[in-house]
Amino acid sequence: xxxxxxxxxxxxxxxxxxxxxxxxxxxxxxxxxxxxxxxxxxxxxxxxxxxxxxxxxxxxxxxxxxxxxxxxxxxxxxxxxxxxxxxxxxxxxxxxxxxxxxxxxxxxxxxxxxxxxxxxxxxxxxxxxxxxxxxxxxxxxxxxxxxxxxxxxxxxxxxxxxxxxxxxxxxxxxxxxxxxxxxxxxxxxxxxxxxxxxxxxxxxxxxxxxxxxxxxxxxxxxxxxxxxxxxxxxxxxxxxxxxxxxxxxxxxx
Amino acid sequence: xxxxxxxxxxxxxxxxxxxxxxxxxxxxxxxxxxxxxxxxxxxxxxxxxxxxxxxxxxxxxxxxxxxxxxxxxxxxxxxxxxxxxxxxxxxxxxxxxxxxxxxxxxxxxxxxxxxxxxxxxxxxxxxxxxxxxxxxxxxxxxxxxxxxxxxxxxxxxxxxxxxxxxxxxxxxxxxxxxxxxxxxxxxxxxxxxxxxxxxxxxxxxxxxxxxxxxxxxxxxxxxxxxxxxxxxxxxxxxxxxxxxxxxxxxxxxxxxxxxxxxxxxxxxxxxxxxxxxxxxxxxxxxxxxxxxxxxxxxxxxxxxxxxxxxxxxxxxxxxxxxxxxxxxxxxxxxxxxxxxxxxxxxxxxxxxxxxxxxxxxxxxxxxxxxxxxxxxxxxxxxxxxxxxxxxxxxxxxxxxxxxxxxxxxxxxxxxxxxxxxxxxxxxxxxxxxxxxxxxxxxxxxxxxxxxxxxxxxxxxxxxxxxxxxxxxxx
Numbered sequence: 001x002x003x004x005x006x007x008x009x010x011x012x013x014x015x016x017x018x019x020x021x022x023x024x025x026x027x028x029x030x031x032x033x034x035x036x037x038x039x040x041x042x043x044x045x046x047x048x049x050x051x052x053x054x055x056x057x058x059x060x061x062x063x064x065x066x067x068x069x070x071x072x073x074x075x076x077x078x079x080x081x082x083x084x085x086x087x088x089x090x091x092x093x094x095x096x097x098x099x100x101x102x103x104x105x106x107x108x109x110x111x112x113x114x115x116x117x118x119x120x121x122x123x124x125x126x127x128x129x130x131x132x133x134x135x136x137x138x139x140x141x142x143x144x145x146x147x148x149x150x151x152x153x154x155x156x157x158x159x160x161x162x163x164x165x166x167x168x169x170x171x172x173x174x175x176x177x178x179x180x181x182x183x184x185x186x187x188x189x190x191x192x193x194x195x196x197x198x199x200x201x202x203x204x205x206x207x208x209x210x211x212x213x214x215x216x217x218x219x220x221x222x223x224x225x226x227x228x229x230x231x232x233x234x235x236x237x238x239x240x241x242x243x244x245x246x247x248x249x250x251x252x253x
Numbered sequence: 254x255x256x257x258x259x260x261x262x263x264x265x266x267x268x269x270x271x272x273x274x275x276x277x278x279x280x281x282x283x284x285x286x287x288x289x290x291x292x293x294x295x296x297x298x299x300x301x302x303x304x305x306x307x308x309x310x311x312x313x314x315x316x317x318x319x320x321x322x323x324x325x326x327x328x329x330x331x332x333x334x335x336x337x338x339x340x341x342x343x344x345x346x347x348x349x350x351x352x353x354x355x356x357x358x359x360x361x362x363x364x365x366x367x368x369x370x371x372x373x374x375x376x377x378x379x380x381x382x383x384x385x386x387x388x389x390x391x392x393x394x395x396x397x398x399x400x401x402x403x404x405x406x407x408x409x410x411x412x413x414x415x416x417x418x419x420x421x422x423x424x425x426x427x428x429x430x431x432x433x434x435x436x437x438x439x440x441x442x443x444x445x446x447x448x449x450x451x452x453x454x455x456x457x458x459x460x461x462x463x464x465x466x467x468x469x470x471x472x473x474x475x476x477x478x479x480x481x482x483x484x485x486x487x488x489x490x491x492x493x494x495x496x497x498x499x500x501x502x503x504x505x506x507x508x509x510x511x512x513x514x515x516x517x518x519x520x521x522x523x524x525x526x527x528x529x530x531x532x533x534x535x536x537x538x539x540x541x542x543x544x545x546x547x548x549x550x551x552x553x554x555x556x557x558x559x560x561x562x563x564x565x566x567x568x569x570x571x572x573x574x575x576x577x578x579x580x581x582x583x584x585x586x587x588x589x590x591x592x593x594x595x596x597x598x599x600x601x602x603x604x605x606x607x608x609x610x611x612x613x614x615x616x617x618x619x620x621x622x623x624x625x626x627x628x629x630x631x632x633x634x635x636x637x638x639x640x641x642x643x644x645x646x647x648x649x650x651x652x653x654x655x656x657x658x659x660x661x662x663x664x665x666x667x668x669x670x671x672x673x674x675x676x677x678x679x680x681x682x683x684x685x686x687x688x689x690x691x692x693x694x695x696x697x698x699x700x701x702x703x704x705x706x707x708x709x710x711x712x713x714x715x716x717x718x719x720x721x722x723x724x725x726x727x
Contacts, residue, residue, distance in 0.1 A: 120439050134432075141425065145418045154428055161432045168439040169392070173330045177396045178431075184403035185424060192417035195410055 001060045002053075009054025012047045018129050021047040025136040026103050028152065029143075030096050034081050037152050038074050044133060045070045048159050051126065056167045062175060066162060069179035073155060073186035080190030081148045085198035093143035106135060121167050130160035147196060151189030158182045258317055261324035263333055263382070267375065269298075274371035281364035288358035288367045295351035295374065299344045303721075307337045331390055333382040341722040342381040342503045345584075346496055350374045352588050353492035356595055359697060363486070369408040370492055376401045377496050381503060391511070392438040394504050395468065398427035398497065405493035409485040419480030423493070426470045426477075433464035441512065451518075458514045462521035465508060468501045471528035471562055472535045475555055479539070482551025483604070487594040490547075491587055498558065502580065505565065506573065506726040525566035530656050533559025537631075537663025540670035546597070546623065547604040549674065550590050553630040553667050557583050557638065560660060564645050567652065573726045575645055577719045578712075582641040583630065585708055589637070589701040590626025593619040596694045600687050606674060611682025613675075616690040618698035620678045624671060625705055631667040637705045640712040 011017050024044055028037040049067055052058040094102075110128075118127040137156030140149050158178055165174040273294060277287045310323035325334040335343070350370055357366050380397050383390040402423045409420040437460035444453050467474065482490050508515055515521055536556030543549040561579050564572055594604065596619040601608045613620040625636050632642025642664070650657040690698075708714065 119436065145421070147417055147421055150421050150424075154424060157428060161428075161435065164432055165435050168435060174393055174396070174435065177393055181396045181399045181403075181428070181431075184400050185428065188403040188406040188424065189421070191407060192410060192421055195412070195414050196417055197414055 001064060005050050005053035005060050005063070008046065008050035012050050013054050015125065017047065018125050022129055022132050025133045025156065026100075028156070029103060029136050029139050030099050032093070032096065032099070032149075034078075034148050034152070037149075038078050041152060041155060042071065042074055044156070044159055048130075048133075048163055052163060052166055055123075055126070056121070058166050058170070062166070066166075066175065066179050069183055070155070073183050076183075076186045076190045077148060077151050077155075077193070080193040084194050084196070099139075099143070102139065103136070106139075107132075119164060119168075122163075126163075130163055134160045147189045147192035151186055151193070154185050154189070155182055158185070259311070259319050259321045259324070261326055262320050262322045263324070263326045263335060265320075266298075266335075267379070269294075270371060270375040270378065274368050274375065277368035277371055278365070281368065284364040284367060285358050288354045288370075291367050291371060292351045292354035292358060295347045295354060299347035299351060302335075302340055302347070303344050305335075305340065307340075325384070331383050331393075332385045333379065334384045335382060336384070337724050339381045339384070339503075339725055341725040342499060343378050345499055345722065346374060346377045346381065349492065349495045349499070349584060352584075353488050356488045356491075356588075356591060356697075359595065359694060363408075363411045365412075366408060366486075366489065369404065372404055373401060373408070373492065373496055376404065377500050380500055389438055389441070389511070391504065391508060392434045395427045395431040395434050395464065398468065398500065399424065399431065401500075402427055402493075402497070405489075405497070408489040409481050409493055411486050411489060413484070415484045416480075417484075419477055419482070419484050422477035422480060423497075426467045426474050430464040430467040433460045433467070437461045437464065454514045455518050458512065458517075458519040458521070461508055461512060461515045462519050462524070465501075465505050465515070465521075466524060466528065468504065469525075469528075469562055469565075471525075471559065472531040475532055475535065475558075478555050478558075479548050479551035482554070483545050483548040485547075487547065487550070487591040487598065490551075491591045494554070495584060495587065499580070502561075502565075502576065503725060522566045526563055526656070529559050529562030529564075529566060530659060531559070532556075532562060533660050534663045535559075537660075537666045540667040543670060544606055545604050546594060546606055546609060546674065549606075549670060550587075550594065550623075550627055550630075553627050553671075554583070554587060556663055556667055557586070557630040557632075557642075560632075560642065560645055563649065563656065563660070567648060572648070574719060574723060575641070575648060577722050577726060578715065579638075579641040579645060581715050581718060582638045582708065582712075585637045585704060586626050586629030588626070589622050589629065589705045592698050592701040593621070593623030593626060596690060596698070597623065600690075601684070606677055608684065609674075610677055610684070611680055612687060613679035614682050615687045616694075618695040618702070619690055622698040622701050624675055624678070625702060627674075628668065628671055629705055629709075631664045631671070633664075633668055633671075635706065635709050637708045639709055 012021060021044060024040045024047075028040050031037065045067055049063040053060055053063055093099075110131075117131075118124050119130065122130070134157055137153040137159075140153030140156065144150060144153070158181070162175055162178045162182075165172075165178055169175070273291055277284075277291060280287050305322050307323060310321055312320045312322065314320065322335055325332050327333075350373070354367060354370055357370070376397065380394060380401075383393075405423060406420040409423070410417060437457045440453050440457035440460065444450075444457070447453060470477065478494060481494070485493075533556050536552050536554075536559055540549055540552045540556075543552055557579070561576055561583070564575050564579060566572075567575075596616060597609060597612060598604055600616065601612065629636035629638035632638045632646075646657045646660060649660070
């Protein structure tokens, strides 16, 4: 296990690896696709975990426990989102270009202002990476009201918390608490994702037609008894004025 | 052979809590009865804990057995202990739980609610009893609050397919505050190593101050309260929000008492004053546009919470007395309003104001409970909140009259909104299928109204409670 984290550390503990992880965090916001986002989230966790082991000598078994917990959290969110029709809030908030611009402006502002801030015991590049992951998480929280994306944002926010807790408070049990909290957050967000009202497109040309929000499970409409079918059809095939037009007669045949 | 066996009370207490939760989940088919039983149990526990004399913490049972109320218990790296400084918080939490379960027994919200309520009570009691650890247990408090917020979501959403944004937003403040507390504690650990370095104190104070502000959820982090009040069952909203706020106030008191530099070396009190004022103003102004009785209730509770935050900014013992007084009145007012709302929601099927037109003719006691409870949160005369609001405004005006005037204007707007609701509720009835209120629900509403008016007329009845609670906060 140490060897595995060592190999991953060699990949991520350099400027190219840090840049890769930062790009992964940004892609979660830009692509706005929950499948891609959850996959990239696991990559982020793997990257942060390998940095903790290779640079800060965090115990491999502790970090592995965290990765297992986060894997479960991601799986819970994925299953809940997959088993539910996309709700109205799952549509993209703004378009990808605007989101890229927002992230670009934040990155440029951070670069130019250069507040010179570093977490205790962490190097500047590590701090910048953790803050960037946190900012991307906050961006998701700010741009969406959807339980899945808010869940992803909160899980992204939990990655810096875990890193800071592992390094600043080794052996205090806080890192484990972060994992438990993240699991419960994923469970709660998954539950809310399942209970979000869905949108049913009432018109095949949905971009023209209106949308209906269904707030309860759809139950099949009971079929009318055969004897009543003719009466219903005759009633329905009258024009708004009440008379039967040739087109209606044709349809009735 | 005649050795006395001393049993620490905490394992038994938590075993009882967890058993109550398990039994409530197992017997969810009889949710009304489990809720009623839970309410009685919580009230009895609160009464029992209130009676403990910590100068004589041993209770001799006979047969060589005795119970030690003050014995500490180790759980992982944390030490839990029941003592004078936290028993009041546990009692208040249990009373809130008892009241919520009682309301749920009348009109049960969901089969899972009693079990979830016990889980929440277990968690908040655990948090209140945490006294020490490898490091200060305060740093872990936001993480515990996050977990409890996640459990609270299940009670707030209540299995309904509806807009989840209210419950969702309850997760944000504690998780956002968590890293600030963790880094702050690291800086605090460095202070003894380098006592001359003022930057360590200022950095730790700033981080803890901002973390506490996030946990207090003032404007603009207030969104969870009105949104949840609109969609969540009133009982669940009441339980989740009040337990969280009591815990956050207790945490604030612990932080300010343990680390006084948070208030002394930073601008924390200034931020608190401004954000509290903005919260109160927003709560008052937003009531004007509210079209849902639940959301209106949420906004006035926000106004009241804003005032509590402003009073918290006054750094003296008197402010804690006033904060606790306001909090007690808040609990009473919110319960009174919830007692009315639960019945109205059950009868109408919704809390939309348009559907409540004329409901006062069919449900006069429950409508009055909602109106007087809501007005109590505004501080209207002859309601529970009046004495507290009046004292708070006078205290504020002694420092600066302008914030007091602004809060007064915001309260005026909220009163106007309630006058509008009162006219609608006691106006011409539009839906004649609404049933008349039952004797039991009317009796509970009358009891809530009696408590509200009793406290409004003689607020000094709360002085014993506040005096004892001060030992936990002051």
